[in-house]
Amino acid sequence: MTTTADELREEVRRRYAESARAVTAGSSECGCGSGSCCGDEPTESNFGEALYDAEQRGELPEAATLASLGCGNPTAVAELREGETVLDLGSGGGIDVILSAKRVGPGGIAYGLDMTDEMLALARQNARDAGVTNTHFLKGVIEEIPLPADSVDVVISNCVINLSVDKPAVLAELARVLRPGGRLGLSDVVAEDRLEPAERAERGSYVGCIAGALSQGEYVAGLEAAGFVDVDVTFTHEVADGIHGAIVKATKPAAASRELPLAGTAKAGCC
Numbered sequence: 001m002t003t004t005a006d007e008l009r010e011e012v013r014r015r016y017a018e019s020a021r022a023v024t025a026g027s028s029e030c031g032c033g034s035g036s037c038c039g040d041e042p043t044e045s046n047f048g049e050a051l052y053d054a055e056q057r058g059e060l061p062e063a064a065t066l067a068s069l070g071c072g073n074p075t076a077v078a079e080l081r082e083g084e085t086v087l088d089l090g091s092g093g094g095i096d097v098i099l100s101a102k103r104v105g106p107g108g109i110a111y112g113l114d115m116t117d118e119m120l121a122l123a124r125q126n127a128r129d130a131g132v133t134n135t136h137f138l139k140g141v142i143e144e145i146p147l148p149a150d151s152v153d154v155v156i157s158n159c160v161i162n163l164s165v166d167k168p169a170v171l172a173e174l175a176r177v178l179r180p181g182g183r184l185g186l187s188d189v190v191a192e193d194r195l196e197p198a199e200r201a202e203r204g205s206y207v208g209c210i211a212g213a214l215s216q217g218e219y220v221a222g223l224e225a226a227g228f229v230d231v232d233v234t235f236t237h238e239v240a241d242g243i244h245g246a247i248v249k250a251t252k253p254a255a256a257s258r259e260l261p262l263a264g265t266a267k268a269g270c271c
């Protein structure tokens with residue numbers, strides 16, 4: 001029996017709802033590095049809170065670090081600046097939104113987007129516990145981002161795009177919501193180009209962030225097709241044979257420069 005895209009997405013939602021409930025109940029049972037959520041046989045350092053340095057972990061409530069299910073640290077990649085608007089796709093327990101909110105300061109905004117109610121509730125509680133007031137957690141899917149075009153300076157995401165059932169739609173949405181000149185700083189699971197989709201699926205499950213991984217070449221081609229420039233996909237650590245945690249960077253081209261004045265209208269002596 002084949003699984004439809006809707007069924008697969010529902011399976012992902014159910015799995016991460018379970019994970020949020022486990023953290024809310026005070027257990028990290030279903031977290032990456034200790035179970036089945038992000039990789040079927042992850043080691044402690046492949047996924048989750050171990051990918052953040054001690055200083056960053058010190059800035060966070062315990063439940064936010066316990067809920068960390070990522071495969072990298074996008075806030076370390078994105079070089080956030082004061083006053084920027086940041087969007088985290090698949091924000092989970094809110095770890096990267098809280099860290100981003102602190103980086104962009106009170107003049108900036110950190111949005112988290114997630115489809116799982118239990119994760120949104122956990123993230124909102126974690127943000128309150130962290131004392132940050134410039135966070136907004138939105139319910140929705142990353143294939144249809146509930147924000148206007150050209151409204152975000154930086155998109156980050158941690159171990160989520162591999163879970164999408166429609167990756168071209170996600171990449172098109174990234175290009176739509178970013179302002180011209182805006183940038184991506186993503187962490188994701190990415191396969192070596194030698195692995196066919198069936199070989200990726202042999203190495204781990206879809207909900208475990210392995211089977212749905214794009215290959216490095218597919219990621220670059222997808223981002224370029226969506227209009228991004230300066231695309232770079234760099235492996236950071238292997239999580240299964242031929243499958244890696246990776247940093248993905250790209251930029252939305254700046255708006256075309258204003259047209260030159262028509263001949264004869266430029267001031268004498270100018271240009």
Ligand SMILES: C[S@@+](CC[C@H](N)C(=O)[O-])C[C@H]1O[C@@H](n2cnc3c(N)ncnc32)[C@H](O)[C@@H]1O
Nearest residue numbers: 016068069070090091092114115116141142158
């Ligand atoms: C592996 S967890 C990562 C959570 C968080 N980024 C972190 O680093 O801890 C995946 C998260 O993405 C959310 N998610 C998965 N697919 C999604 C989709 N298509 N749209 C919105 N959220 C999604 C899940 O609900 C879950 O909270």
